[in-house]
Amino acid sequence: MLKIIYFIKTDKYNSDGECPIYAKISFRGKSITMSTGKRISNERWNSTSNLRGPLRVHKEKVIKSSLDSMSLLFETKFNLLLKNNSVINLNDIKRDILGKKQVKMKSKKKIGIIEIFDIHNKDFEKKVLRQERAAASLQKYNRVKDLILNFLQKNTEWIT
Template identity: 40%
Template sequence: MIKIFFYIKTEKARVNGLCPIVARVVLGQKTTTISTGKLILPERWQATERLRKLLTVESEKVLKESLDLFQLKLEKLHNSMCKFEEEVELNKLKNRFLGKPENGGLVTLLPLFDLHNNHFLKLVDLVNAPNPHIRSI
């Protein structure tokens, strides 16, 4: 099960006082961090209880929706990896989420075809499964 927590890095505060919001991703006993690319004042972060309290400022509402979408995309990627792979590694999840290639930046055409073919083979196997409960996975 994946857990995602948001926090601010006050030590990386900008000149205008804004601090970056970072996501801590926990999978099993391993953790990693992913930058959200969003900024907020530490006072507003605390005053809104990490954007959990009722928000009145429009920019904070947009920021909250953006973080919710960030979390949703990460959870959706994790679920799809669980569905088609037997083991999900945190580093692999992070690289896929950030759009980084898994083999160190080198993307060739043949492994891409293999990935495509294997993905659709698994989809066909799920659709043609003899038991209805297997199809709903």
């Protein structure tokens, strides 16, 4: 399952002697590392058992809360992908959490409405097989696709 470990990089301390806190996220033998944007002194990190022991300083409590929120956000996005039987790519989740847009490969191919219906109907068919949706609904979606295809074939000026 998903595993998240927090650690500090002691070689990257700032003028206040605080080190950046990083997260290592692992799943099925693959892992990524990302900065949390938080800093703490090496002494406080060690004395609080990596923020797992009793916390007395307000700043440490805030950092711990922030790390817990980050873990929850990562696990939520992970579980959503798992629930939808999607391909789990840790880098995609990382980009999503950091608010970065995914770089798309340059593709000249345009997707049309019939291709969109094909993608939708194949996905819907999987849900019907898992008994999450009704088979009658799938028949209706296929019928709509056929009607649109007939319309487009009769009215070629609509096809680009």
